Amino acid sequence: MSRPVTVGVDGSEGSVAAVDWAADEAALRGEGLRLVYATRWAEHQLGAMKVSHDDRAGAAEGVLAETERRVGSRQPGLALTADEVEDAPVSVLLAAAAEAELLVVGSHGLGSVRGFLIGSVGQEVIAEAARPVVLVRPGSEKDGPAPGRNAPGKVVLGLDVNEAKDELLHFAFDFAGRHAVPLEIVHTWHDSFVHHAGAAAKQERAAALADAVRPFRERFPATEVAEVSAPGRAAEHLIDAASDARLVVVGRRRAARGAHIGSVTHAVIHHAPCPVAVVPHS
Structure with a gap:
């Protein structure tokens, strides 16, 4: 229905x-x-x-x-x-x-x-x-198109490859596809992880991201996708990427209640300059 x-x-x-x-x-x-x-x-x-x-x-x-x-x-x-x-x-x-x-x-x-x-x-x-x-928020699309027309920009998705939930990936790919804009998928890790584990660990994280995204690339072949796997704080990367985005997509566990929406999601909804979609997932 x-x-x-x-x-x-x-x-x-x-x-x-x-x-x-x-x-x-x-x-x-x-x-x-x-x-x-x-x-x-x-x-x-x-x-x-x-x-x-x-x-x-x-x-x-x-x-x-x-x-x-x-x-x-x-x-x-x-x-x-x-x-x-x-x-x-x-x-x-x-x-x-x-x-x-x-x-x-x-x-x-x-x-x-x-x-x-x-x-x-x-x-x-x-x-x-x-x-x-x-x-x-007011003004988040002040430079956007006339009513009914697509605006420029990309969709940004914050993704933890350890919890790459289908709900998040589907929402982001579907939205980007409907609007005919690129999708940028951001996965981050702590700097200390690479420092202790070496360059091979960085390649492993990039490969894990590619594996998580691959089924949706196949499902949405017309969508242009960029995968960003980088050290640092996830919220900082997402807020920076949001500067020229149409939408940022972040997740929230359905099991979490009250204020427990996750520190990354909390930071993004307070500081991203564009609209933010919060997608509940299992």
Whole structure:
């Protein structure tokens, strides 16, 4: 059964960026777009302050109507649904993610250290979602194409060859193939590993990466692939590679809950300057 691309809507600048990204992605995939508004956004943002049902409903109606107009202008003819759900944002988005091809959420832009300000909602959703989550910040595609057209750039995948999960590889290859852009796959190790084990160990790591990627090269023969096997910190390599990327893809173990999304994924979602896809895997 076909799943929609789903995007969380709250009227913020980050939400608008996420809606634009999600609309273009849904159109490219030939899927529908679902807008989801959690009516208790305001209560979440204002802490203990209570908001009346009428005020919540009025806010939801206004935001969804404006968002539908924006999507209709950007991607005419796109199948679109809009749902107002009476619950807290994390609960609403997690439920929506379970029924989506992918879930798109916005951030609040870049902080002083050029990192995402994703807030508690984004962090909880990324850590718990059963489906891939794409995090989009305002301005991350400011130099991109006109609506409906592909932007330049590559897809970057961070891969641990010791845990080369099919979910991660398939998502990255599929996304790169759909967008007709190159895929760069990055595998790293600690400097001390090569220092103690020698040059042969470096060749072994490169061979292990090639072995992990080979089945997907065969499955997606039209996709241009570059394999990068290098010493150093994975997060630093990925953030550097993200400077001219369309999307960075990282993983998150399904068994990990709460804040346990992994140090590399945590660093990338906070500091990459482009959209980031977090793909849950077994």
